[in-house]
Every structure is written in C-alpha cells, then in structure tokens.
Amino acid sequence: MTEIEYKFHTSRKAAIITAPFSGGQPKGGVELGPEYILNAGFEKQISSLGWETEVKHPLQHTTFESMKSNEKDKYGVKNSKIVSECCKIIHDTVKESLSNEQLPITIGGDHSIGTATVSAALEHNEDTCVLWIDAHADINTPLTTESGNLHGCPISFILGIDKHSYPPDFDWVPSKLKPNKLVFIGLRDVDEGEKKILREHNVPAFSMYHIDKYGIGKVIEMALDKVNPDRKFPIHLSYDVDAIDPSFVPATGTRVEGGLSLREGLFIAEEVAQTGLLSSLDIVETNPLLAETEEHILDTVSAACAIGRCALGQTLL
Ligand SMILES: NC(=[NH2+])NCCC[C@H](N)C(=O)O
Ligand SMILES: [Mn+2]
Ligand SMILES: [Mn+2]
Numbered sequence: 001m002t003e004i005e006y007k008f009h010t011s012r013k014a015a016i017i018t019a020p021f022s023g024g025q026p027k028g029g030v031e032l033g034p035e036y037i038l039n040a041g042f043e044k045q046i047s048s049l050g051w052e053t054e055v056k057h058p059l060q061h062t063t064f065e066s067m068k069s070n071e072k073d074k075y076g077v078k079n080s081k082i083v084s085e086c087c088k089i090i091h092d093t094v095k096e097s098l099s100n101e102q103l104p105i106t107i108g109g110d111h112s113i114g115t116a117t118v119s120a121a122l123e124h125n126e127d128t129c130v131l132w133i134d135a136h137a138d139i140n141t142p143l144t145t146e147s148g149n150l151h152g153c154p155i156s157f158i159l160g161i162d163k164h165s166y167p168p169d170f171d172w173v174p175s176k177l178k179p180n181k182l183v184f185i186g187l188r189d190v191d192e193g194e195k196k197i198l199r200e201h202n203v204p205a206f207s208m209y210h211i212d213k214y215g216i217g218k219v220i221e222m223a224l225d226k227v228n229p230d231r232k233f234p235i236h237l238s239y240d241v242d243a244i245d246p247s248f249v250p251a252t253g254t255r256v257e258g259g260l261s262l263r264e265g266l267f268i269a270e271e272v273a274q275t276g277l278l279s280s281l282d283i284v285e286t287n288p289l290l291a292e293t294e295e296h297i298l299d300t301v302s303a304a305c306a307i308g309r310c311a312l313g314q315t316l317l
Contacts, residue, residue: 001315003050006103008125008234008279014051014312015097016043017106019284020059021086023068023079024112024151027253029289031065034107036288036301037308045305046105049313054102058093059086072148075167083150084169087116094120094280105308108284110253111138114154114238115173121236121280122158122176128279129181129227133268134240135256137187137194137205141165144193151285152191155182161197179203181233183223185268186211186243189256208258216264220271234279237272239307241285241300251291251300262303269310281311 006012018034038055047053064082072078090106094117097104106117111134121128132138132155139155140146141162157166159182160175184205190198198205204226206219214222228235242252245259260268272278286304291297 001317004273004313005276006278007276009101009103011101012051013100013102014046014053015102015104016046016053016055017090017093017097017104018055018057018059019090019106019109019113021064021109021113023064023082023086024110025149025253026070027287027290030108030110030253030285030287032288033109033286033304036297037107037283037286037304040301040305042305042308045309046312049309051312056093056097058089062086062089073167075142075165076148077142077145077150077153077167078148079150080167080169083112084167084172087113088172090116091120095123098124098280103278104280106282108282108286110151111240111284112151112154113284114138114282115157117280117282118154118158118177118236118238119174121234123174125234125279126176127233128236129233130177130183130236130238131223131272132182132184132238133186133243134184135186135188135242135259136240136254137184137190137198139194139197140191142167144191144197146191156197159201161201181227183227185219185223186260188258211260211264216260216267220268224275228277231275231277233277235272235275235277236280237269237278237311238282239269239284241283241304241307244303249300249303250296251287252285253287253290265303266306266310269307270315273311273313278311281308283307
C-alpha cells in the first residue's frame with residue numbers, strides 16, 4: 001500500500017493533546033487514560049508513521065478533578081462549571097493546533113470534551129463533517145438526560161439543540177454543526193429522548209444492526225456518502241472506545257455488549273485514513289481503573305493506541 005496523503009495535513013504534523021478529565025461522568029479513573037496511553041508509547045508509534053509530533057498538556061495546572069461532584073444542578077446536569085471550563089481550554093488548544101497545521105489527537109478523558117474538539121474543528125473549517133464512533137449517541141440535552149452526566153450531551157451542545165436549557169457556563173460554545181454533517185457508527189444504547197432527537201433532526205446513524213446487515217465496509221461507505229458525498233470535506237473523527245465490544249475493550253465506563261469486533265473498530269479508522277481527509281481526532285473513555293485484570297488494561301490501552309495509529313496511516317502491508 002502506498003503512503004496516504006493527508007490533504008488537510010500535508011506537512012504531517014500532529015499535536016497529541018491530553019485531556020485527563022473525568023467530570024462528564026461519575027466514575028473515577030478515566031482521567032488516567034492519557035497517561036496510560038502515553039506510557040504505552042503512543043507518541044513514538046505516531047512519529048514512526050512519519051508524523052512530527054508534539055505532546056500538549058493544557059489541563060496540567062488545573063484543579064478540576066478535585067472539584068467534581070455528583071449533584072445535579074438546577075439545569076439537571078452535573079459539574080457544568082468544570083466541564084465547561086475544561087472544554088474551553090481544550091477547545092483553544094485544538095484550535096491553536098489546527099492553526100499551526102497540526103492534526104490534533106485529543107486523548108481523553110471522558111467524552112464531554114467532544115464539545116471542545118468538534119466545536120474547534122468547525123471553527124477552523126466550517127465544512128468539517130463529524131464521524132462519531134460510539135455505542136451511545138451522546139445527544140442528550142439537559143432536558144432529556146436521565147443521568148445528568150455531561151459526557152452524554154456533547155453533540156446537542158454543538159448542534160445547539162434546546163439551547164435555552166443549557167447552563168450559562170456553556171454560552172461560549174459555538175453551535176456550528178449541522179445535523180447533516182454528523183453521522184454515528186456503532187450505536188446500540190440510545191436513550192428514548194435521544195432517539196426522538198435523532199429522528200426530529202434527521203441525523204444519519206448506523207447502529208450495530210446496520211453493521212450486521214450490510215457489513216462494516218458498506219456502512220462506512222454509506223456514512224461517508226451521507227456527510228461527505230464528494231469526499232472533499234475535512235473529517236473530524238470522534239472515537240469513543242466503548243464502540244468496540246467490551247470483550248476487546250473492557251476498561252471503559254459505560255460498557256455495552258454486542259459491539260464492534262476489534263478489527264471492525266480499527267477498520268473504521270483505517271478507512272477514514274484512506275480518504276486522506278482526516279483533520280482531527282479524539283480517542284476517549286479509556287478508564288484503566290475499571291479493569292479487573294492487568295490484561296484488561298493492556299487490551300484497552302492497546303486498542304486505543306491502535307485506533308490512533310490506524311487513523312494516522314498505519315497499514316498492515
Ligand atoms: N460517552 C459516553 N460513554 N456516554 C454514555 C452516555 C450514556 C447515557 N446515554 C447518558 O446520557 O448518561
Ligand atoms: Mn459511549
Ligand atoms: Mn461517547
């Protein structure tokens with residue numbers, strides 16, 4: 001296979017941005033995801049693929065983790081202030097990296113930071129389309145969420161759905177995403193309120209049912225046809241590791257049975273790489289503390305690293 005040309009990153013520079021943050025959901029440990037992934041040699045793996053890498057730790061001197069609470073506020077969600085502030089910092093770092101012609105790889109942390117990364121990608125280039133790979137749709141609003149966990153809400157914030165219901169902390173979030181520029185792959189645990197939103201806004205979504213029915217290759221093609229028919233727009237790939245079946249990726253906070261095989265999961269990243277349109281990437285929800293064995297940690301961290309390598313152009317031959 002010949003080397004992929006990344007149309008929006010021809011100089012092959014990447015910024016690995018750590019987002020050690022867990023405030024979008026109640027479980028501890030997901031804030032350790034970036035550390036484990038870096039300790040597994042992630043930066044070296046990416047630079048071996050011919051990328052000039054820089055690691056950025058924008059949350060380094062913050063104290064958000066110690067401020068975490070499990071109480072819902074009057075808007076029905078938890079930790080609005082720290083999620084919003086943390087997201088603003090990540091948002092600025094992603095935007096600055098894109099301006100410096102670096103491909104941002106944001107390593108979480110929980111998926112609430114999707115608010116930050118996707119909004120930054122769209123501010124950089126409003127044509128950007130979003131591939132959200134996840135067991136969940138993460139499209140609750142403060143009005144529909146039952147858990148109050150903000151990692152279940154990032155998409156609605158970026159789309160601007162039910163804007164009046166958001167805590168004012170999120171006023172800074174630009175809602176530039178259009179529902180026809182977003183597509184889901186891997187869904188299998190979607191709340192009733194979320195299903196209603198998906199239908200009302202006509203958001204293209206491919207569940208595990210579609211993957212079984214058509215095969216992953218066809219599903220990726222159909223997904224790209226929906227949001228990027230002429231294959232010319234930049235792609236933001238937001239990858240929640242829980243899209244992959246818990247038998248391969250056990251160390252994550254909201255496991256759902258019946259997920260992607262490891263190969264199907266990596267194939268998505270490989271196919272996105274093959275388009276040459278990847279512009280920014282998130283790899284989120286690795287929680288090493290939820291592993292029951294050392295092997296669980298290794299499997300999950302290895303899968304997270306492999307997603308990054310595949311997206312950044314690793315080929316098997
Ligand atoms: N990024 C995730 N893992 N999100 C899980 C969300 C689960 C559920 N839909 C909720 O809103 O609480
Ligand atoms: Mn998920
Ligand atoms: Mn998610």
